[in-house]
Amino acid sequence: MNTQALGVEYYLAGMRAALDDLPPNEVAEIMEDVEAHVAELSTELGENETLEQRLGSPEQYAQELRQAAGYPPRTERLPVTTKKQLVTRPRVAAWGLAIATAVTLLAGTAVLRQSAILLLPAVLLVLSLALVHDRGPAQQEIMDLPETRKIQQWLTPEEGTPGERALTYLKSLQPAWWLARAGLLGLGAVLLASRDILGFLFIAGIAVLSVFAGPRAKVDRRWLWFSLPASALAIGLLFQVIDVTANNLAYSSSRQVYQPPAMQSYENIYAYDENGKLLTNVLLYDQDGNPINAPRQYYGCNGDDPQPMIPANRYPRPKIDYENGSCYTVAPSVVAPSSTESAPPSSSGSAPSNSVAPTSVSPSK
Amino acid sequence: MDTSQLLKGVLDLAVLAVLRKDDGYGYDVVRRLRAGGLNDVGDASVYGTLRRLYNAGMLTSYVVPSEEGPHRKYYSINETGRARLAESRETWRSFASTLDGLLEEVAA
Structure with a gap:
């Protein structure tokens, strides 16, 4: 086997395959440890050294870990069909998250008129998170989907390029966005307060929780099921507030042009x-x-x-x-x-x- | 004699011992064990042992985000773990002295 070709991802994929008969949440926990391990080791490797030379093959690593952890020996568990499957729980969950976020953005532009519209994305989010909640905070299976990898590639341009600098700058603004997001959501809640108490409570709750969700999602990707739609909702609300303000401005400027009819004298x-x-x-x-x-x-x-x-x-x-x-x-x-x-x-x-x-x-x- | 065979029986004790003072993530624990003299300890064995101790309720874990690379999962020993450590230490001491005694007789 050409050991030189073994990259970190390949190694991890081999390990995941060697552990795939174990409960998914346990695999997720193990892989969280192992990813950090392999990533750190790979930075220590010498010029011609490979991960395999340091750790043995992924299968050997997995075998040793299983023994030490007291897991049962590897059982062959439909290895072919599970790998070729197109509709998997992580994929459905990931698309559920993406669709729910898009729906929330649209719903956000109408939420001040009809707050119950938020129930639709909320149901989608709960269902899609339920599919993968037991897969651990890293959600590695979703991160390994081809579509997620594509997005990651776009989001990590080569160092030194203007795109990379812009992204780094945007990332530094993240905490500010979390606050702005909470502010926008709070504004939306306040605008609803007088006529829709349930909508007010719902959005106010999201506003408060969103402050914590931002940093939490950095550690536990399951918080993305809250954080992403919360951002979409905030942006939708922003659009709506701009729309309403623009209409008011247009109305008041039109009032200046057309004088109301004078009182009958x-x-x-x-x-x-x-x-x-x-x-x-x-x-x-x-x-x-x-x-x-x-x-x-x-x-x-x-x-x-x-x-x-x-x-x-x-x-x-x-x-x-x-x-x-x-x-x-x-x-x-x-x-x-x-x-x-x-x-x-x-x-x-x-x-x-x-x-x-x-x-x-x-x-x- | 192959020390890796001996290690299997006492890796629990060793891992609990190096976590006694400070929390650590997996590779951290590996390094501490090696620095302590257990040169033959296998990375995967340590990670497996951490999982077993965790599943047995002797360790707790928390994730610390890392700027570069994946997040690190830190393990820390809890009260159950400390009790097990104290108990295993006694077992080990008496076992070691028994074996020392046997070996003295052989040598004599």
Whole structure:
């Protein structure tokens, strides 16, 4: 056998194969020890030394370990079918995690409207974690999947390249992201608090737990089933908050452009009794006893003081006549409304007749 | 005489002994045993022994993340382990003195 070709991964794969009749969680525990061991040893190896020379073949290593640990001798346990299987528990769990994270990201953009939508990814996560929870904190089987290896390759560019420097920098920001994530989740919880108490509690719980989940996931990969979706949820919430804020900004800027219609203004009041008879000399006061004075403008009056209407809250007021360039007050000429029920007179009645200039009906504040 | 045969019987005791003061991860334990004079101890035997002691409830373990390379799983001895260590030590002492006595007679 060409021992020179044995790399760390090959060695570990051989060991895993030699132990695969043992309970998966026990194998996971052993491999956690052995991975660190082989990795450390491989850095100590000399130029032409191989792991096999130091440790014996993976099978020998496994055999010695089994004896010392008191495990039963190796039993052949369907070695072919288990290796060729495409749908394995680690693979299903890994894809479950990936899909649940994606769903959480989408759900995060809608969670403020409908927080129950989070139940879907939550169920996915619980089911997929249940598949591999007994495989130990390292989750080596998932890390060994071809698809996971591809991702790892992307995430470990060659040293010195800009990509590698950028990734190193991003990694240094991780603790800051954990705090930002908790902040975003907390904000989401607060926004829900007033109308959805269950959603508030759920997201607030995630926010608190997420602070611990970040560092924990570094040690125990099973925390990724919490940490990754929590990040997705935080990002989804961020999108939604940006969306809502942008809408509000657009709304407020549109308000500046389109002025709301001015309040209807009036300059005279005609009061009728139940028989449709026009009441004259009616004095109007508000609830505080202040006279209610209809606004009145005197544009176009030439110097002469238009006879002041005192008291100004006596209705109907005299009209102003602008003929001849000076202002007079004239008695109102009003047509009684046709029906006693419709209190205000028709527009032709209420609008001052042809003697009033248009300027006098311009709205005022 | 092949010491590896002798070692098999007492590796438990040796591993518990080197963990008595400080926690250690697997390769750490291997190094301590070798530094203590057990040059023939096999890496895999130590790792197997750690697993057995752990499964027997004499050790606890915790993982410490490492910047480069895989995480290290540290083992620490608990009360059960300490009790076993004290007990095994007595057994070993009396066994060793018995054997010493036998060997003295042979030599005499």
